[in-house]
Amino acid sequence: MARMATTRRVAVSTAGAWLAGFLIFFPILWMILASFKTELEAFAIPPSFLFFHWTLENYATVQERSDYLHHALNSIIIAGGSTLIALLIAVPAAWSMAFSPTKRTKDILLWMLSTKMMPPVGVLVPIYLIFKTVGLLDSRIGLVFILCLGNLPIVIWMLFTYFKEIPRDILEAARMDGATIGRELVYVLTPMAIPGLASTLLLNLILAWNEAFWTLNLSTSEAAPLTVFIASYSSPEGLFWAKLSAASTLAIAPILVLGWFSQKQLVRGLTFGAVK
Amino acid sequence: MATKQTQYLARSLLAPAVGLLFIWMIVPLALTLYFSTLHYSLLDPGSEVFVGLENFRYFLTDPAFIASLKNTLVLVGSVLVLTILLGIPLAMLLDQPVVGRNIVRLMVIAPFFVMPTVSALVWKNLLMHPVSGLFAWLTKLFGLTPIDWFNDVPMFAIILIVAWQWLPFATLILLTALQSLDEEQKEAAEMDGAGGLSSFIYITLPHLARPITVVILIETIFLLTVFAEIFVTTGGGPGLQTTNIAFLIYSQALIQFDVGSASAGGLVAVVIANIVAFFLVRIVGRNLEA
Numbered sequence: 160m161a162r163m164a165t166t167r168r169v170a171v172s173t174a175g176a177w178l179a180g181f182l183i184f185f186p187i188l189w190m191i192l193a194s195f196k197t198e199l200e201a202f203a204i205p206p207s208f209l210f211f212h213w214t215l216e217n218y219a220t221v222q223e224r225s226d227y228l229h230h231a232l233n234s235i236i237i238a239g240g241s242t243l244i245a246l247l248i249a250v251p252a253a254w255s256m257a258f259s260p261t262k263r264t265k266d267i268l269l270w271m272l273s274t275k276m277m278p279p280v281g282v283l284v285p286i287y288l289i290f291k292t293v294g295l296l297d298s299r300i301g302l303v304f305i306l307c308l309g310n311l312p313i314v315i316w317m318l319f320t321y322f323k324e325i326p327r328d329i330l331e332a333a334r335m336d337g338a339t340i341g342r343e344l345v346y347v348l349t350p351m352a353i354p355g356l357a358s359t360l361l362l363n364l365i366l367a368w369n370e371a372f373w374t375l376n377l378s379t380s381e382a383a384p385l386t387v388f389i390a391s392y393s394s395p396e397g398l399f400w401a402k403l404s405a406a407s408t409l410a411i412a413p414i415l416v417l418g419w420f421s422q423k424q425l426v427r428g429l430t431f432g433a434v435k
Numbered sequence: 436m437a438t439k440q441t442q443y444l445a446r447s448l449l450a451p452a453v454g455l456l457f458i459w460m461i462v463p464l465a466l467t468l469y470f471s472t473l474h475y476s477l478l479d480p481g482s483e484v485f486v487g488l489e490n491f492r493y494f495l496t497d498p499a500f501i502a503s504l505k506n507t508l509v510l511v512g513s514v515l516v517l518t519i520l521l522g523i524p525l526a527m528l529l530d531q532p533v534v535g536r537n538i539v540r541l542m543v544i545a546p547f548f549v550m551p552t553v554s555a556l557v558w559k560n561l562l563m564h565p566v567s568g569l570f571a572w573l574t575k576l577f578g579l580t581p582i583d584w585f586n587d588v589p590m591f592a593i594i595l596i597v598a599w600q601w602l603p604f605a606t607l608i609l610l611t612a613l614q615s616l617d618e619e620q621k622e623a624a625e626m627d628g629a630g631g632l633s634s635f636i637y638i639t640l641p642h643l644a645r646p647i648t649v650v651i652l653i654e655t656i657f658l659l660t661v662f663a664e665i666f667v668t669t670g671g672g673p674g675l676q677t678t679n680i681a682f683l684i685y686s687q688a689l690i691q692f693d694v695g696s697a698s699a700g701g702l703v704a705v706v707i708a709n710i711v712a713f714f715l716v717r718i719v720g721r722n723l724e725a
Binding site: 168169172173175176177179180181183184186187189190193201202203204205206248249251252254255256258259261265267269271272273274276277278279280281282283284285286287288289308311312315340365368369371372375376385386387389390392393400403404407410411414415417418419422425426429430431434 | 441442444445446448449451452453455456459460462463464466467470525528529531532533534535536538539540541542543544545546547548549550551552553554556557558559560561562566567569571572599602603604607608611612645646649653656659660662663666667668680681684685688689694697698701702704705707708709711712715716719720
């Protein structure tokens with residue numbers, strides 16, 4: 160007899176799951192609501208949940224007063240740049256380890272993983288001093304460089320696990336048919352590798368966008384991405400809740416959308432393939 | 436068959452990545468090691484003197500170190516316990532037939548994608564503010580005195596924020612693992628008369644042992660270096676109550692400009708992280724063979 164999901168059981172688990180989901184999501188929802196309130200209403204006690212005067216003025220003020228777009232552009236350049244460079248370095252490496260493994264491949268992979276284990280704070284002092292000496296403090300190039308290296312092990316690992324799943328027989332068949340390495344790469348491997356490449360790109364963009372150790376320590380204004388910009392609202396004189404909420408909503412919206420698309424790859428990427 | 440030529444090609448494709456990561460690993464670490472043996476203050480440049488292990492003695496016997504080590508352990512431990520104890524039932528709930536499961540999943544995962552500075556400030560102001568925060572309003576609604584979160588229980592407040600950020604991660608991994616659990620196995624157990632509780636203890640939990648280990652190890656790596664959440668809420672205070680090792684090293688380096696002592700602290704952090712990493716690398720390595 161197959162286990163039947165009774166209507167009652169579905170109703171109970173549905174109610175429970177929606178309640179849990181709502182509670183977990185609530186802080187984000189509350190922030191989004193606050194971004195449409197006036198400053199006065201955002202502070203008001205008792206709080207108004209839906210019936211307040213909806214306004215877009217916070218979004219306009221955030222841009223006018225603090226040049227939001229400048230920091231958003233920094234985030235795009237830093238996250239995008241570091242991801243693209245990391246992919247350029249990682250694709251050949253992962254390809255090589257997946258398709259021409261040697262006795263040392265496993266050791267190299269584990270060593271790469273271990274570089275990711277190094278706490279950033281352990282090398283904060285030398286990196287800060289090097290950056291200070293060569294004038295990279297508060298520069299986008301410096302942050303692109305650091306975030307690229309910091310995420311490189313994850314990128315290589317993810318690509319490696321995806322490439323390994325490409326059946327090798329297909330390559331052999333292509334070679335038998337006389338395909339050169341170049342043709343093999345363009346017509347056989349690339350189409351099969353695109354899904355893996357896309358998810359690696361997505362996960363790495365998310366990680367770089369939200370990175371808040373190096374960005375906070377190595378940038379202040381010119382190169383400051385959104386993480387640092389939002390942090391500037393922590394000073395007492397900057398406590399405008401509605402504006403903080405508007406700036407925050409804008410800062411997380413794109414990544415929330417990207418993240419929802421990549422939830423499956425998230426597990427795989429962050430556990431280095433240990434859980435699929 | 437791998438020919439000499441393809442072997443050569445493969446090696447040259449791998450070289451840039453290995454070279455860069457090697458430099459990234461070795462140069463800053465060597466510099467940290469070097470600085471840690473110097474008396475080196477940014478306020479007094481040019482006066483660097485070799486002092487041997489003096490910085491380590493200073494850092495390790497500093498009361499701030501003991502306090503921050505304790506805070507680090509409390510923070511990591513509490514967040515681990517909270518995310519796993521809440522993550523298991525949550526994952527089991529999401530594994531049930533639920534109407535609109537995909538939407539619920541999206542809501543549960545969302546906090547993980549919020550940048551740390553945003554989560555910390557939204558919690559600190561909109562929710563935990565002692566006068567105008569939502570929690571204060573709720574407690575007053577029940578006739579209780581609102582908690583001044585960041586003055587009365589600052590560490591607990593930070594634990595809540597960080598646990599909220601990491602609960603989705605634990606849940607998602609446990610859910611992925613649960614979905615690979617054989618439905619027939621559970622049915623067979625039920626046919627044999629195993630109730631909900633015993634099938635949970637004898638079938639579900641053992642199946643989750645490995646993913647739970649993975650969650651513990653990976654979360655530990657990240658939680659050891661929680662920084663932004665402290666930086667924007669308490670700044671390590673009041674006193675040293677929310678200073679963890681990462682924040683202590685930051686404040687010694689970039690606020691007190693004591694490069695030598697901060698470097699010694701950095702090496703201590705590296706050693707602690709390596710102990711955890713050792714176990715993680717072994718688990719992942721075992722998986723690589725399979």
